[in-house]
Amino acid sequence: MSRKVALMDYGAGNLLNVRHALEHLGADVELVNRPEQICAAKRLVLPGVGAFAKAIQQLEQRQMVTPLQEFAASGRPFLGICLGMQLMLDESDEFGTTAGLGIISGRVEAIPPTSTDGEPLNVPHVGWSAIYPSTDATWSGTPLETTSPGEDFYFVHSLVARPQQRSAIVAECCYGGHRLTAAIASGNCFGCQFHPEKSAAAGLKIIEHFLQMERTE
Amino acid sequence: MTNIRLIPRLDIKGRHLIKGVHLEGLRKLGDPHQFAKRYYQQGADELLYMDAVASLYGRNSLTEIVRQTVRDIFIPITVGGGIRSAADAREILLSGADKVAINTAAILHPPLIEEIARHFGSQCMVLSIEAKRVADDRWEAYIDNGREKTGRDVVAWAQEAAARGAGEILLTSIDREGTRRGFDLELIRAVTQSVRIPVIASGGMGRVDHLAEAVRTGGASAVAMADILHYGRTTLPEIRESTAQLQIPTRKVAA
Numbered sequence: 001m002s003r004k005v006a007l008m009d010y011g012a013g014n015l016l017n018v019r020h021a022l023e024h025l026g027a028d029v030e031l032v033n034r035p036e037q038i039c040a041a042k043r044l045v046l047p048g049v050g051a052f053a054k055a056i057q058q059l060e061q062r063q064m065v066t067p068l069q070e071f072a073a074s075g076r077p078f079l080g081i082c083l084g085m086q087l088m089l090d091e092s093d094e095f096g097t098t099a100g101l102g103i104i105s106g107r108v109e110a111i112p113p114t115s116t117d118g119e120p121l122n123v124p125h126v127g128w129s130a131i132y133p134s135t136d137a138t139w140s141g142t143p144l145e146t147t148s149p150g151e152d153f154y155f156v157h158s159l160v161a162r163p164q165q166r167s168a169i170v171a172e173c174c175y176g177g178h179r180l181t182a183a184i185a186s187g188n189c190f191g192c193q194f195h196p197e198k199s200a201a202a203g204l205k206i207i208e209h210f211l212q213m214e215r216t217e
Numbered sequence: 218m219t220n221i222r223l224i225p226r227l228d229i230k231g232r233h234l235i236k237g238v239h240l241e242g243l244r245k246l247g248d249p250h251q252f253a254k255r256y257y258q259q260g261a262d263e264l265l266y267m268d269a270v271a272s273l274y275g276r277n278s279l280t281e282i283v284r285q286t287v288r289d290i291f292i293p294i295t296v297g298g299g300i301r302s303a304a305d306a307r308e309i310l311l312s313g314a315d316k317v318a319i320n321t322a323a324i325l326h327p328p329l330i331e332e333i334a335r336h337f338g339s340q341c342m343v344l345s346i347e348a349k350r351v352a353d354d355r356w357e358a359y360i361d362n363g364r365e366k367t368g369r370d371v372v373a374w375a376q377e378a379a380a381r382g383a384g385e386i387l388l389t390s391i392d393r394e395g396t397r398r399g400f401d402l403e404l405i406r407a408v409t410q411s412v413r414i415p416v417i418a419s420g421g422m423g424r425v426d427h428l429a430e431a432v433r434t435g436g437a438s439a440v441a442m443a444d445i446l447h448y449g450r451t452t453l454p455e456i457r458e459s460t461a462q463l464q465i466p467t468r469k470v471a472a
Contacts, residue, residue, distance in 0.1 A: 020313070024289060124384070129219070151471075
């Protein structure tokens with residue numbers, strides 16, 4: 001089975017670490033930054049840390065927005081990590097409203113500044129948090145296939161994805177009493193807010209499952 | 218309560234892992250990568266690399282060690298020592314580190330905190346404070362690995378740094394460092410009560426109940442530990458077992 005994976009190279013801060021994790025798992029990584037490379041990709045990883053607007057600008061400069069949308073619609077496996085996951089949504093509130101890739105409908109909003117008890121909440125949410133399936137979500141057939149509910153992953157984020165369809169949320173974590181989206185999915189597109197490349201064995205397992213995913217029609 | 222992070226601290230000189238007492242009298246312990254790898258496999262939540270002599274020589278020699286580390290260690294890495302500018306921070310981050318810890322350069326030029334937070338995000342700007350007790354309820358910040366006093370009050374400095382955009386504080390007690398006598402709980406408490414960013418307690422852990430005190434009494438979000446691990450006096454799985462018994466939440470690590 002082919003372990004080929006295209007890794008979007010657009011200046012994202014976690015590119016190197018995502019690449020190391022993929023290569024550690026024996027993947028054949030190709031860094032891509034041209035539209036035709038995306039057309040030819042078998043599966044694709046969109047990394048990302050930092051600001052939403054700047055990331056979209058970087059993708060636009062490389063004329064990658066349409067190719068990424070077409071890739072997502074093609075049924076080939078697509079993994080977005082952290083900001084890369086947030087970019088899959090329609091728009092983000094970070095420093096004014098910015099349009100995203102619109103692969104999964106919904107918005108990216110700030111984490112509430114207070115806990116559900118009304119206490120001030122530290123933002124960004126940084127550290128290891130347990131993830132659980134959201135209501136009705138099943139992890140089978142997703143990269144979370146062998147993840148146990150309650151396993152901890154490493155998060156660093158100030159904003160949170162709010163997909164329009166509740167069914168697009170596959171995993172959540174709890175922070176300050178709020179349920180925050182930890183992973184989203186639609187068809188063969190999967191996004192995680194946490195950093196699998198920094199989440200030790202639990203994270204590598206998710207990337208491994210992604211590498212085993214094949215195109216669906 | 219969020220998971221308390223267990224962070225092995227590796228002080229480096231040249232290519233060697235070292236350990237001292239009160240940040241002095243440094244002794245070589247071996248290849249840092251071997252230690253780092255063992256701690257990763259045993260379930261460390263993050264790793265902290267500190268270049269022990271960098272500010273003395275005005276350079277950080279950790280980029281090579283970091284490059285090697287991130288190839289097979291998949292947890293967050295913080296690197297400190299000798300980072301003088303946003304350009305230095307960029308180089309360390311590009312080599313694969315997730316955060317930089319800055320002491321001397323931030324004291325000498327506090328706007329550096331804002332600059333790094335703005336360029337790379339607050340989450341990767343860790344303010345490192347080396348604190349020495351000067352009165353019952355007062356601590357002074359030191360620089361150059363505990364060698365030079367600055368006249369700055371630790372609590373006031375922590376507040377200023379948080380306001381400038383530091384995302385986290387690594388708080389090392391020079392008095393307790395390497396002594397195994399437990400953390401300076403009053404110091405930790407004084408800082409955690411005056412800022413709303415996470416504080417990593419460092420310096421003095423000799424037993425697991427010291428960790429519990431740093432969390433319960435001190436209010437620390439994370440604990441850095443060095444010689445208790447380096448000399449094999451305990452292991453991370455043993456620490457996790459004890460924290461579970463003490464009902465301190467930590468990340469669940471599959472056996």
